[in-house]
Amino acid sequence: MRDTSVVLSGLRLDNPVIPASGTFGYGADFREFYDINCLGSFSFKGTTKEPRFGNPTPRIAECESGLINAVGLQNPGIDAVIGEELPRLKEFFHKPVIANISGFSIDEYRYCCERIDREEQVGIIEVNVSCPNVRHGGMSFGTSPEAAAEVTRAVKEVTTKPVYIKLSPNVTDIVAIAKACEEAGADGLCLINTLLGMRIDTVRRRAVIANKMGGFSGDAVFPVAVRMVYQVSKACSVPVIGCGGVSSARDVIEMMMTGATAVEVGTANLRNPYACKEIVETLPVEMERLGIEKLSDIIGIVE
């Protein structure tokens, strides 16, 4: 029996496969396809203090080997997540879940993390710093080392759960931001979020997406994610969750050899709802092919 388990900040996962936030809702939609207890964990939909409808439609633009989305953090708000989604999840998912938290101010991050800190099923808090920072002129918290560190410190003050900061790739120097988060007390990092992109409808002569620009994700971004996971994991000592364009067990292993302790699978779930289940099932086969006995042995093995 090959050992696929990994440990994130003391939390043992049966395998490193984690559906990424925004592609898996709060779990219930995938329960209709398969028993999601086969997963390592999953990161639930980015949650804010207030309910949000998000951006106008169309919100999706197909691309070569990927898609652009501008959903705009649609979610039912922290009260409904704690009052309805988590109690429902408990009935069919018996593992710790990763809580993805978003905010438009430091206070909002702090408020949501303080609330979610009391939820037993939450194993890790994943803080999404890609939303626009209203106080800093709309630039996202994740694009400045100072702002990212400020969010990290604020959140760490209100929770004893491990805090992972989910980093944006739309920056000049992701290592500087990663290090700032680590120094501010982050227990881990997750990268990458989507790359800013845009498509044009050439018949209508306008952007495909109502919001014009959106986040590009899918198979095409995998090499960018691998590069950034490599840079960050070499520069930081906290665990890294690799994310971006992962769609196969082979990708999971590549991401781990690069430096990731666990791996999030996002957009692949949207074209194949069984993507994560298939990856979990294929991992031991792929480990055998590559002569890997224990998956955690290969973390960051690439020099």
Add this chain to the structure above:
Amino acid sequence: MYKKGIYEIVSNRPLTDSVWQMVLAGDTQYLTAPGQFVNIAIEGCYLRRPISVCDYNENSITLIYKVVGRGTEIMSRMQAGEKLDVLTGLGNGFSLSAATERPLLVGGGVGVPPLYNLARKLKAAGKRVQVVLGFNRADEIFYADEFEALGVEVHIATVDGSVGVKGFVTDAMKALEFDYIYTCGPLPMLKAIYNASECDGEFSFEERMGCGFGACMGCSCQTTKGSKRICKEGPVLKRDEIIF
């Protein structure tokens, strides 16, 4: 409940210059209501293509689609015998139990197909079914004969007046008596029907989708009962849920 399965193409043929009919053989147990859709994986396209179900029985599904882009263009070149990866049983579909004695079904263009299975089932339930089908021109008309063959009352509207009532479906509706509406078609048509009618009904909406099964939140819309995903809590909305 829905499921991914492999389906074999039984036939794939054009009905007009741009509208095609594809018949698939395979498991149909997850289709539970008229007006649901399937989501087809297409080699060379990142996302699946959502196509409404025109009709189905125990082991086959009839789809009618319009060639509008790369994905449907590839579909139109597929041959009988080829296999497709399809998610079935998606969306809520029309409610048969809501129908009164004289339902009116109104379809515009590629909004016509999902009404076929509905018409067949309403007819079988003993309802007096009237159908209005709207097209731009005579050469764009499809499935009028198939609806006739069900024994339902068929009215055609064409924008250029080449067949039936000249004008829009709402012009053909003026002479009819009905007490419930089922409709599917382009957004301006749905809005016109909403404004031109007072009786209760169900409207099937279209929106650009990512996944087609509720995960990506790409196709959300605002309703009187909160936000709904067109792919999951839709595509059919009840009249009192709609905000135009």
